[in-house]
Amino acid sequence: MKLKTTALATALIVAGMAWGANLRDEPIQPIAAAKVTNPAMVELGKKLFFDPRLSRSGFISCNSCHNLSMGGSDNLKTSVGDKWQQGPINSPTVLNSSLALAQFWDGRAADLREQAGGPIANPAEMAFTHDLAVGTLRTIPGYVAEFKSVFGSADISIEKVTQAIAAFEETLVTPNSPFDQWLKGDDKALTKQELAGYKLFRDSGCVACHNGPAAGGTSFQKMGLFEPYQTKNPAKGRAAVTGQDEDRMNFKVPTLRNVELTYPYFHDGEAATLEAAVDIMGRLQLGRKYSQAEIADIVAFLKTLTGDQPTFVMPLLPPSSSATPKPDPWAK
Numbered sequence: 001m002k003l004k005t006t007a008l009a010t011a012l013i014v015a016g017m018a019w020g021a022n023l024r025d026e027p028i029q030p031i032a033a034a035k036v037t038n039p040a041m042v043e044l045g046k047k048l049f050f051d052p053r054l055s056r057s058g059f060i061s062c063n064s065c066h067n068l069s070m071g072g073s074d075n076l077k078t079s080v081g082d083k084w085q086q087g088p089i090n091s092p093t094v095l096n097s098s099l100a101l102a103q104f105w106d107g108r109a110a111d112l113r114e115q116a117g118g119p120i121a122n123p124a125e126m127a128f129t130h131d132l133a134v135g136t137l138r139t140i141p142g143y144v145a146e147f148k149s150v151f152g153s154a155d156i157s158i159e160k161v162t163q164a165i166a167a168f169e170e171t172l173v174t175p176n177s178p179f180d181q182w183l184k185g186d187d188k189a190l191t192k193q194e195l196a197g198y199k200l201f202r203d204s205g206c207v208a209c210h211n212g213p214a215a216g217g218t219s220f221q222k223m224g225l226f227e228p229y230q231t232k233n234p235a236k237g238r239a240a241v242t243g244q245d246e247d248r249m250n251f252k253v254p255t256l257r258n259v260e261l262t263y264p265y266f267h268d269g270e271a272a273t274l275e276a277a278v279d280i281m282g283r284l285q286l287g288r289k290y291s292q293a294e295i296a297d298i299v300a301f302l303k304t305l306t307g308d309q310p311t312f313v314m315p316l317l318p319p320s321s322s323a324t325p326k327p328d329p330w331a332k
């Protein structure tokens, strides 16, 4: 009997270690690696993400503004859209966006599938219509065959397009950052300064809003709690969705994962550096003026949130046919 109990206890301990009994109890949790259940759909979604033929110009793809070589963003204050139009708002990263409670700064799309239809038809972004985009794909024999093998029918619809893009986006997670290694119990994963920065970040209250695996994306919060945020950008935040005046300047708390790569910061892109963003957050969200040394510590911590970037073979897009509409980058 005694032997049996010991064996059971050992088995439990081993099982516990296997699923991370050493995990530190912190308001931010490690990012889990992507679980791919349908690799063929992910592959199709990857092609569509990179395909500029989903835009009227034939020149702009999702990757134009969510460049996966640049942390899933475009590193511009606000994006450039069809006919070189100045976009109204900063492009958030697509990395780890599957972890957020909703999509867009104001949360107007519930999930990635709903989101993906937006930019294709947005006149200031890809400037197409869903019908024209789907019609274009139908003229490309390679896509017809691939939709057939992924969905079991050759009929291409906008729902299938957005489902495939969302499946690809769900793979764009960035596990294994130094901070995640520390969360999983590796004391050596952070330097003294990085750890001091994390403790300051946690204990001064940044985690009230930047929490969960993405260090953000779990709530909408007012930008400018202690002092109003001064900006020329007309974005109203969540009020645009709810129509409620009290939701003015409420934005989805952005993820801080890979924030080292996704400059410039805030919905208007007006903070050029992490130092500036941290200083503004301290004053406006916490009523606290950090010293230069404190800001340097927090920035050192924020840089430990850069995880393994998605790596994959660049997709080869199936060629157009003679029936495919010609690109029209200079349309009037």
Ligand code: HEC
Binding pocket: 049, 060, 061, 062, 063, 064, 065, 066, 079, 080, 081, 082, 087, 089, 090, 091, 092, 093, 094, 097, 100, 102, 103, 104, 105, 106, 112, 115, 116, 119, 120, 124, 125, 126, 165
């Ligand atoms: C012209 C630039 C541009 C193009 C092209 C573009 N996006 Fe975006 N994307 C943006 C901007 C700007 C936002 C933020 C808009 C807002 O919140 O109002 C955004 C938001 C998003 C979000 C929400 C992220 C978050 O944290 O809320 C996702 C996901 C996304 N885009 C995916 C895509 C996909 C998929 C495509 C291709 C079908 C695409 N984007 C094409 C600029 C672009």
Ligand code: HEC
Binding pocket: 201, 204, 205, 206, 207, 208, 209, 210, 220, 221, 222, 223, 225, 251, 252, 253, 254, 255, 256, 259, 262, 264, 265, 266, 267, 268, 274, 277, 278, 281, 282, 285, 286, 298
């Ligand atoms: C009350 C909630 C709240 C608190 C507390 C808070 N933040 Fe934020 N944070 C936000 C919101 C909301 C935004 C987006 C604001 C915008 O774009 O206008 C944001 C944006 C950021 C950004 C820019 C991210 C990007 O991609 O644009 C950084 C960096 C940041 N916060 C760091 C911090 C740090 C460091 C602290 C603690 C000193 C902190 N935040 C405290 C809500 C909060």
